[in-house]
Every structure is written in structure tokens, then in C-alpha cells.
Amino acid sequence: MARKAVDQELSRNRIMEVARDLFATQGYRDVSMRYIGQELGYSHGSLYYHFKDKAELFCALVAQDYVLLNKMLTDGLTEPPEDGMTRLEMIMLKFIQFGLDYPHHYEIMFLISDSDLKKYSEPEQKLLYDRFSALVWEASGSTCDQTNNYAFYLFLSLHGFITYHVHSGSNFGDIGPSAKEHVKFLCRGLS
Known part of the structure; x- marks a missing residue:
């Protein structure tokens, strides 16, 4: 099955930008990698190419x-x-x-x-x-x-x-x- 079409290519900076906004507005504990992926229009698995887990993303x-x-x-x-x-x-x-x-x-x-x-x-x-x-x-x-x-x-x-x-x-x-x-x-x- 072909990957869902999205507006922009998934990049480390784009993930960080969306995650920052979500962490600041909804709290770190209430935001999952799955949710970040949904906000970006990608599966959460694609985020793991850039970050091994949510803690590494936060640290970055x-x-x-x-x-x-x-x-x-x-x-x-x-x-x-x-x-x-x-x-x-x-x-x-x-x-x-x-x-x-x-x-x-x-x-x-x-x-x-x-x-x-x-x-x-x-x-x-x-x-x-x-x-x-x-x-x-x-x-x-x-x-x-x-x-x-x-x-x-x-x-x-x-x-x-x-x-x-x-x-x-x-x-x-x-x-x-x-x-x-x-x-x-x-x-x-x-x-």
C-alpha cells in the first residue's frame, strides 16, 4: 500500500517543531509519539527513524x-x-x-x-x-x-x-x- 500523501516531507526539524508546540500546550506526559505522528500525518513508527523515544526527542x-x-x-x-x-x-x-x-x-x-x-x-x-x-x-x-x-x-x-x-x-x-x-x-x- 502506498504511503499517505502529506504536505511536507518528514524531517527532524519538523518533528521537533510540532512536538515542542504539543509539549508546551498539552504537557509532556499527555503527548505520545503516536499523537505527534498523527499531528504530522505520519505513522508514529516514522518518528523512530529520527528519535529512539520521546525522551530523546525532548532532550533534542x-x-x-x-x-x-x-x-x-x-x-x-x-x-x-x-x-x-x-x-x-x-x-x-x-x-x-x-x-x-x-x-x-x-x-x-x-x-x-x-x-x-x-x-x-x-x-x-x-x-x-x-x-x-x-x-x-x-x-x-x-x-x-x-x-x-x-x-x-x-x-x-x-x-x-x-x-x-x-x-x-x-x-x-x-x-x-x-x-x-x-x-x-x-x-x-x-x-
């Missing part, structure tokens, strides 16, 4: 999402800052922009409460936090102990801001000016 999503976030933070570090903004403010703004432009990525990276899944994201979260802390230290010129406290509170505040707006359905285009004010307010505490 987390790794891919951190690569994207790190690229955005690097852009914030290397691009000239907008007028009236410091490099640290730009990096913080890029973090907010990532969370609001990619809400399903952010959900999977930072808002999954399933303890079995946290093991896939915690190592990446630690690397990201260490990098963020180093950037704060470099930008503020503070002592290491002060910087660790500053970085922790800045990170928590950014995370809270993003989470609030992700859950309200806002995107960065809607709240960009508010995000800039939030970042400037936070950086005043470093002075």
Missing part, C-alpha cells in the same frame, strides 16, 4: 532551544547597543525577547515542572546562568560575591517578567517599551 528540543537562546545573547553582546542602553541592558533585553518571541521554547526550557524532565534542562540552565552571571560581573565591575547576588536577583526578575507575559499571551512587539523600562529599572540597582 532542549538542546536546540539553548543554542538559539545563546545565539541571541551573543548577538546582544556583539551588536552595538541601542541608543541610551548599556551592553548589559541589551543582553537582558535579548533574554526577554527570546522568552516572548519563543514562548513554547521558554516553557520547555524553564517552566516544565515535571521532575523527570528537569534532568534534561538543568545542566543547560546552569550553563546559561553561569554565563549570565559572568556578563553581570563584567558589566558591573563588582566583587564576585556581590555579582552572584546581583545576577541571581536579575535573573529571577527577568524570569518573572517573561513568565507573566508568556502566560498573558503577550509578545515582544506588544511590550517592548515596557521590557526596556524593566531592564533599565533593574540595572539601576547595580549602580
